[in-house]
Amino acid sequence: xxxxxxxxxxxxxxxxxxxxxxxxxxxxxxxxxxxxxxxxxxxxxxxxxxxxxxxxxxxxxxxxxxxxxxxxxxxxxxxxxxxxxxxxxxxxxxxxxxxxxxxxxxxxxxxxxxxxxxxxxxxxxxxxxxxxxxxxxxxxxxxxxxxxxxxxxxxxxxxxxxxxxxxxxxxxxxxxxxxxxxxxxxxxxxxxxxxxxxxxxxxxxxxxxxxxxxxxxxxxxxxxxxxxxxxxxxxxxxxxxxxxxxxxxxxxxxxxxxxxxxxxxxxxxxxxxxxxxxxxxxxxxxxxxxxxxxxxxxxxxxxxxxxxxxxxxxxxxxxxxxxxxxxxxxxxxxxxxxxxxxxxxxxxxxxxx
Numbered sequence: 001x002x003x004x005x006x007x008x009x010x011x012x013x014x015x016x017x018x019x020x021x022x023x024x025x026x027x028x029x030x031x032x033x034x035x036x037x038x039x040x041x042x043x044x045x046x047x048x049x050x051x052x053x054x055x056x057x058x059x060x061x062x063x064x065x066x067x068x069x070x071x072x073x074x075x076x077x078x079x080x081x082x083x084x085x086x087x088x089x090x091x092x093x094x095x096x097x098x099x100x101x102x103x104x105x106x107x108x109x110x111x112x113x114x115x116x117x118x119x120x121x122x123x124x125x126x127x128x129x130x131x132x133x134x135x136x137x138x139x140x141x142x143x144x145x146x147x148x149x150x151x152x153x154x155x156x157x158x159x160x161x162x163x164x165x166x167x168x169x170x171x172x173x174x175x176x177x178x179x180x181x182x183x184x185x186x187x188x189x190x191x192x193x194x195x196x197x198x199x200x201x202x203x204x205x206x207x208x209x210x211x212x213x214x215x216x217x218x219x220x221x222x223x224x225x226x227x228x229x230x231x232x233x234x235x236x237x238x239x240x241x242x243x244x245x246x247x248x249x250x251x252x253x254x255x256x257x258x259x260x261x262x263x264x265x266x267x268x269x270x271x272x273x274x275x276x277x278x279x280x281x282x283x284x285x286x287x288x289x290x291x292x293x294x295x296x297x298x299x300x301x302x303x304x305x306x307x308x309x310x311x312x313x314x315x316x317x318x319x320x321x322x323x324x325x326x327x328x329x330x331x332x333x334x335x336x337x338x339x340x341x342x343x344x345x346x347x348x349x350x351x352x353x
Contacts (some may be wrong), residue, residue, distance in 0.1 A: 005292055013250070015050055017327065024255070025063070025064050025065075026064070026066070026254070026258065027058070027065075028064050028065060028068070028091045030045070030070070030091060031074075032076075032078075032094035032095070033071075033079070034096065035072040036071050036072070039096075040153070040280055042071055043098070043244040044276050045071075045094045046069060050109040052265060055306060057258055057261055060260075062205065065079055067180075073300060080190045081094065081095045081096070082104070086146045088143045088179065091246060091247050093144075093245050094243075094244050094247065095243045097241075097242065097245070099182070105326075106139055106321060108182065109130070110239045110240045111181065111183060111239060111241070115238070115306070115308075115310075115338065115346060115348070116237025116238070116344070118157040119157075120154045120234040120265050120274040121275075121278060122238075122343065123237065123238040123339070124238075124273075125342060127240035128152065128344055129338050134334070141243070146249075147245065148245060148248060150243075150263065151244050152155050153240070153243075153244070153270050153272055154240050154241070155242070155243070157215060157216075157236070158234070158239065159215065159233045160177070160214070160231070161169065161231045162212065163204055163227060163229070163230065167296070167302065168301075168305075170211050172189040174191075175191070176191045176193050176208070177193065177211045177212070177213070178193040178195035178208075178213070179188040179212065180194065180197075180214045180215040186213065186313075188207055188309045189306075193208065193209040193314070197218060197222050198222075200212045200214075201222060202223055204224065204228050212228075215284060216233070216281055216295075218283030219284065219293070220283050225291050229232050229292065230294050232295075232296050233295065233297040234298045235298065304348060306347075315333055315351065315352050318331075336352075
């Protein structure tokens with residue numbers, strides 16, 4: 001075989017290989033521990049992130065994308081998504097950090113500031129600025145958990161559903177109110193009971209407790225309006241508690257042009273989810289009214305009384321963060337300043353030292 005022919009064959013092989021590299025089929029497993037649509041972050045993951053990622057990659061590169069969505073504990077419960085993404089069981093994980101009290105404690109700092117802004121868009125912007133100011137909040141995902149942090153997202157504004165009517169903060173005395181995790185500490189005056197939304201219907205019906213801290217949309221999605229026909233818009237605030245990450249080895253296998261798209265989508269997911277949170281909050285209140293739930297809004301006086309009763313809580317949480325080696329005091333103060341810059345007025349301005 002002549003050198004010329006050999007050269008032509010070699011060139012053809014190289015071109016063929018190059019074409020395969022440029023036009024890879026990329027398979028991505030993404031998921032969360034919650035069902036699709038139950039919470040804003042899984043709704044935006046399914047309705048926006050998955051189809052938009054496929055659309056952008058296939059429009060802007062020569063690659064095709066196959067996405068397998070694995071939600072509702074198909075491969076990881078809500079307490080296991082961080083680990084599943086770390087181990088590569090999921091390539092992209094949508095993590096509810098409230099279920100990571102050790103690994104995601106710092107990143108759930110908005111929970112430590114009750115009566116935060118009820119506006120999901122304000123909370124998202126202020127929290128994102130806080131993550132940028134304290135980069136250890138997202139670099140820890142790579143250094144400690146073998147994954148790249150792509151972005152965060154909110155949960156809706158928290159209120160209080162109950163089977164009794166109330167208006168003044170003092171009216172809660174003698175009642176039993178349930179919550180989960182850190183927000184149990186928001187319950188003062190009343191007796192706090194640890195629970196979860198899956199238990200709430202039967203627990204309220206049987207008298208274990210009389211109310212639950214909840215977003216308006218969750219109240220009707222879990223049919224709690226049937227046993228507790230009162231919902232008070234207390235404005236505990238929207239909460240920045242979710243993250244989307246990608247396994248480090250999965251990230252390194254991605255072509256640079258696909259990495260760029262994934263990174264930009266992680267940043268945009270925050271704002272997309274904030275829109276979903278705002279919509280769900282408004283539609284949730286409207287739906288409750290349609291279902292003959294008595295929807296009321298807490299008075300400024302009652303809000304100030306409740307916030308004042310919690311005046312030591314943020315400082316206590318900052319001290320706990322500091323004891324774990326985090327910049328708890330700096331993080332909480334920076335965030336409070338950021339929210340104020342965006343127009344939020346705290347009913348009680350917490351002093352965090």
